[in-house]
Amino acid sequence: MSDRDFVPQDLPIQSLKTGENGAARAGMAYGPQSPFSTGMRSRCPRCGEGKLYKGLLEVRDGCDHCGLDYSQVDSGDGPAVFVILILGALTVLGALLVDSIFEPPYWAHAIIWAPFIVGGSIGLLAPFKGILIALQYQNKAREGRLADPTNDQDG
Numbered sequence: 001m002s003d004r005d006f007v008p009q010d011l012p013i014q015s016l017k018t019g020e021n022g023a024a025r026a027g028m029a030y031g032p033q034s035p036f037s038t039g040m041r042s043r044c045p046r047c048g049e050g051k052l053y054k055g056l057l058e059v060r061d062g063c064d065h066c067g068l069d070y071s072q073v074d075s076g077d078g079p080a081v082f083v084i085l086i087l088g089a090l091t092v093l094g095a096l097l098v099d100s101i102f103e104p105p106y107w108a109h110a111i112i113w114a115p116f117i118v119g120g121s122i123g124l125l126a127p128f129k130g131i132l133i134a135l136q137y138q139n140k141a142r143e144g145r146l147a148d149p150t151n152d153q154d155g
């Protein structure tokens with residue numbers, strides 16, 4: 001077992017059309033990447049160099065550095081759930097703290113917390129989405145498929 005065996009190679013998000021270097025280079029020339037590092041930096045889960053998004057949150061067609069195909073990437077509602085839970089807790093704690101210390105009127109809370117919620121959501125969604133995409137890539141997560149009945153080895 002070589003170091004190359006740690007790199008997932010049969011993922012649907014991996015592309016075999018890797019340009020001039022051919023399929024042999026796909027998934028083999030890059031060491032394992034930390035999903036948290038690549039996700040936080042919004043970088044490719046395979047090479048850690050190419051950009052993951054075009055614009056704010058739209059996933060690109062593929063990696064511009066290693067050629068990894070992003071077409072099968074799907075983080076679903078996962079990033080939103082984390083952002084809602086984390087930002088909701090921070091907002092409630094902050095509002096309670098500010099209210100107990102300064103006792104501001106309700107409109108002041110709206111002025112304080114509305115930008116916090118909007119800015120925090122935008123700021124947190126990209127890294128959480130990147131982390132979940134990287135974890136999906138590393139753990140070979142994909143939709144369930146029916147087992148092939150002609151290849152029934154488990155009995």
Ligand SMILES: [Zn+2]
Pocket residue numbers: 044045046047048049050063064065066067068
């Ligand atoms: Zn890449």
